[in-house]
Amino acid sequence: MREVFLMVGPLQGIKVLELSRTLAGPFASMLLADMGADVLKVEQPGIGDETRGYTPPEIAGESTYYLSLNRNKRGMTLNLKTDAGKEIVRRLVAESDILIENFRNGTMEKLGLGYNELKEINPRLVYCAVSGFGRTGLMKDEPAYDLVLQGFGGLMSVTGEAGSPPVKVGYSIVDLTTGLYASLGVMMALWVREKTGKGQYVEASLLESIVSLQTYLAQGVMATGIAPKRMGSAHPNIVPYQAFETKDGYVIIAIPNDWLWKKMCDALGLNELKDNPKFSVNADRVKYRTELIGLMTVYSKSKTTKEITDKLRAAGVPGGPINDISQVLAEPQIKEREMIVEVEHPTIGMLKMLGIPIKLSETPGSVRIAPPLLGQHTSEVLDHLGYSAEDIVHLKEKGVI
Structure with missing residues (x-):
């Protein structure tokens, strides 16, 4: 008889080291966290993920943007430019299954924390690099944000009414898709690791994500050479x-x-x-x-x-x-499908959040931990790594944490 593990996420026991910020990388790691992975989010001391400053709106001083992307994670602060900070990262890598980073191309290598260096510490490490235009090619060093790629990647050319100025999609769809692809990529790499025992380097980029979503539109262009135009809410191939x-x-x-x-x-x-x-x-x-x-x-x-x-x-x-978002969240079907849940936050109290979109019958995901305060788990993590209370005080005095 098959053994059933109820209410245990499928990724329980998987450790993720998140060295990313803003949207795509944090979204990828949150998807893994929702499914039971132990995600440790590393942020810059005193500043943190830049989305902590994306206000308004906010709840009790916490950015709702940041809150939406960082649940089910532990959080610590760490200055990666210090030797002590780099050493802590190496110790964390030694016991991690996955690392997700979205620094500018070459940054991790300059820090001595690139994939080639870290795989020597942990050959089983799945290292995921999230970038704007990819880590190779003529544009690898170009800065990129969702809006930039909605334009460059062609999405804005088919969004909006005919004859009107270009507009972006209301969601940060390029970033979110890249986060989805990144999480899918690391899951495939983990599956390969189960068979080979070796980790590997995984890439996801904003450019390739938005281009991949062109699907039938791109296929039509390759067949005819004619680029589709903005059609409002209409469809180029189906009427009405x-x-x-x-x-x-x-x-x-x-x-x-x-x-x-x-x-x-x-x-x-x-x-x-x-x-x-x-x-x-x-x-x-x-x-x-x-x-x-x-x-x-x-x-x-x-x-x-x-x-x-x-x-x-x-x-x-x-x-x-055509509902607005408040109307969607009030729909009975949303409640029925548990797409609004609550979790206890250390300063906010009960925090409402979106639920888990993927439903697994035997090993479902769950919202277990509120998004961490800046540096909330730093001492806990360092204690686990063998640092004494005196060491931790010294690290704080030196600006390492």
């Missing part, structure tokens, strides 16, 4: 698949095939559109997009968002309202 104005707002109607097209027409009573041969198949609906969207907009403007969504939902046709 966009937002429509209503009496009191907007509604999404998403029809990806001809079968659902007929169901939609029946649900909304659009018999004239259903019987029109120009709209019977998607290729023709794309061809006659302007005419069709115009006719559907006349209908949608005569109804409220709820009237349309109720009809679509009753018929099993994809569609829905």
Whole structure:
């Protein structure tokens, strides 16, 4: 009989050393922490992760930006420019499974903490380097942030209304995707380590992440040489698949095939559109997009968002309202799926946070630890490494911690 381990994360026993800040790296390590990994976040003394200063908004003096990315981690401060600080990192590496860093290209090597140096200390180490443009190539030393790559990577060229100035996506989607890829990369490297006993070097970059998301758009360009343009909420290959104005707002109607097209027409009573041969198949609906969207907009403007969504939902046709984030978080389905949880914070009290999106039946993830205060676990970590109370005082006096 298969043994079941309830409420134990699948990564329990895996130690992660996080030498990253801002978004992509911390998000990657938090995903691992949510699944049970012991993540130790190392920050600069007196300053910490720069997102601690991304305010407002804040709760009891803590940046909500920082809080959103650093739960389930222990935190310590360490000056990596000091010899004592580097020695502490080496000791931590000796017992770590994963290291995640997002310093500028070459920084870790200048510190004597690059992968080639650290794998000599721990050959089983999975070292993950997160960067803007990758660690090789002509642009490897260029500075990069999410917004820069939304532009450079092509995302802003297809985001927004036709004829309007370029706009960015509302989420930091490039950073977040890079964090996802980084966590996936280290998990694959861990799997290989189980078979070979050896760690390896893993890379994830903002550029490659956003380019990889181009998928069907990039494939179309490689086939035709024609770059897609901004189309608002519309889809270049599927019609109707966009937002429509209503009496009191907007509604999404998403029809990806001809079968659902007929169901939609029946649900909304659009018999004239259903019987029109120009709209019977998607290729023709794309061809006659302007005419069709115009006719559907006349209908949608005569109804409220709820009237349309109720009809679509009753018929099993994809569609829905455009919620703001407060409305999303108030949805009963969010509560049902445990996507809002609470954890005790040392200064805030009970802190509400987003839940775990991946559900595992036998080894689920969990939110166990609130995001650490700056340096909260420094003494605890150093004590574990064998430093005495006197040593710790001395390190603090020297600005190492």
